[in-house]
Amino acid sequence: MTGHDDSPATLRTDGLSRAWGAFKANSDISLSFAPGARHALIGPNGAGKTTFINLLTGGLAPTSGQVFFGDEDITQLAQHQRVKRGITRTFQINTLFPGLTVLQSVLLAIGERRDLQSNWYQTVVQRTDEIEEAMALLARLKLAPDADRITRNLPYGKQRLVEIALALATRPRILLLDEPAAGIPSAESMELFEVIAELPRDVAIVFIEHDMGLVFRFAERITVLVGGKVLTEGTPAEIAADPRVKEVYLGESHGE
Numbered sequence: 233m234t235g236h237d238d239s240p241a242t243l244r245t246d247g248l249s250r251a252w253g254a255f256k257a258n259s260d261i262s263l264s265f266a267p268g269a270r271h272a273l274i275g276p277n278g279a280g281k282t283t284f285i286n287l288l289t290g291g292l293a294p295t296s297g298q299v300f301f302g303d304e305d306i307t308q309l310a311q312h313q314r315v316k317r318g319i320t321r322t323f324q325i326n327t328l329f330p331g332l333t334v335l336q337s338v339l340l341a342i343g344e345r346r347d348l349q350s351n352w353y354q355t356v357v358q359r360t361d362e363i364e365e366a367m368a369l370l371a372r373l374k375l376a377p378d379a380d381r382i383t384r385n386l387p388y389g390k391q392r393l394v395e396i397a398l399a400l401a402t403r404p405r406i407l408l409l410d411e412p413a414a415g416i417p418s419a420e421s422m423e424l425f426e427v428i429a430e431l432p433r434d435v436a437i438v439f440i441e442h443d444m445g446l447v448f449r450f451a452e453r454i455t456v457l458v459g460g461k462v463l464t465e466g467t468p469a470e471i472a473a474d475p476r477v478k479e480v481y482l483g484e485s486h487g488e
Contacts, residue, residue, distance in 0.1 A: 241265060242265055242266065242267050242301070242302065242406050242436045243264070243265045243288065243300070243301055243319065243406050243436070243438075244262075244263065244264035244300050245261055245262055245263050245264075245287070245288070245297060245298065245299050245300070246262050246298045247260050247261075247262055247296060247297040247298070248260070248261045248262070248284070248287055248296075249261070249295050249296045250280075250283055250287055250292055250294050250295050251295045257283040257460050258280045258283050258287065258294075258460045258461075259459075259460045260297070260461065261284060261297070261457075261460075261461070262462075263455060263462065265406060265438055266436065267405075267433075267434075267436055268433035268434065268435075269406075269436040269437065269438065269452070269453060270429070270436075270437050270451055270452040270453070271436070271437070271438045271439075271451060271452070271453045271454070271455065272440075272441055272447045272455070273285075273438065273439070273440045273454075273457060274440075274441065274442075274444075274447055274454060274455070274456055274457070275456055275458050275463070275480075276458065276480065278459075279457040279458055279459065279460065280457050281410075281440045282410055282440065283460075284457070285321060285408050285438075285440065288319065288321075288408060289311055289319060289321045290306075290309055290311040291311060293307075294307065301318070301319065304317075306319075315402055315404075317405075318403065318404045318405035318406060319404060319405070320399040320400075320404035320406070320407055321399065321407070321408035322392075322396060322399050322407075322408070322410060322412060328383050328384075328391060328394055328395060328398070329383060330382075330383050331382065331383075331384065332383060333382055333383065334370065334375055334378050334380070334381055334383055334386070334394055334397075335363075335366055335367070335370065335379040335380060337383055337394060337397075337398060338366040338369060338370060338401050339362060339363070339366050341397075341401035341402065342366055345402050345403065346362070366401070367379065369397055369400055369401060370397060372400075372431070373393050373396060373397050373400075373427055375390065375393055375394065375397060388416055388420075389416045389417070389420035389421070389423065389424055392412055392413075392416060392424055393427060396409070396412070396427075396428065400431070405434070405435065405436065406436040406437075407435050407436070407437050408438050408439070409428070409437065409438070409439035409440070409441075411440050411442065412424060412425075412428065412439060412441070413425065413443055414442075418443075421443065422446070425446050425449070425450050428450070439451075447468070448468045448472065451468055452467070452468075453465065454467070454468055454471045456474075456477050458480050463476060463480065464476065464477065
């Protein structure tokens with residue numbers, strides 16, 4: 233099963249596979265993500281979710297199959313080329329600039345997008361449009377009060393929001409989140425997802441998440457991966473009612 237409407241997919245895969253010797257991490261995955269999607273990837277540990285994200289972003293090359301961004305075959309493009317086209321990801325372990333303030337970090341990301349190569353900070357601080365863009369982004373993520381705080385001093389949940397701010401500074405058309413709530417207390421993770429849910433619909437969001445409460449509250453489509461293959465895809469209601477999903481994943485999660 234692929235996209236859920238007739239609009240052209242922002243990102244899609246055709247028969248995407250990745251193997252290391254006899255081990256097949258992903259096998260023949262054909263999925264599409266519509267513009268503005270809120271799409272969760274779930275499955276047991278070892279299901280191949282992070283491998284799939286790495287194939288989408290260019291962190292890994294597929295053994296076979298193709299990745300398309302709109303109508304363009306991007307299978308051979310490097311990661312930085314995919315970012316330029318609008319495909320941005322975050323990681324399970326956040327990759328921030330710990331010694332910079334929140335505002336400085338976002339200005340750095342904006343400067344990189346605008347190819348302000350040398351003396352980036354001196355250049356950017358003199359340009360109010362970059363500062364205005366950065367502060368608007370921080371306000372959207374409810375981080376404006378923390379703009380002048382050193383990133384490493386923030387609570388972990390807010391550090392994850394800063395990471396999303398850095399990703400959004402690239403102006404993505406699709407944002408890939410690999411377990412954004414990992415390691416965050418449940419109250420903070422709900423706040424994090426509420427902020428994510430408020431992001432504009434011109435950004436499609438694909439996220440890996442183990443917390444089924446968050447998945448069923450915030451996803452509009454869910455794909456279940458098992459053993460590197462797509463078991464099924466559907467709405468949250470369809471997935472919740474699927475006995476195969478309960479057997480391989482939901483039932484298991486209740487027993488953890």
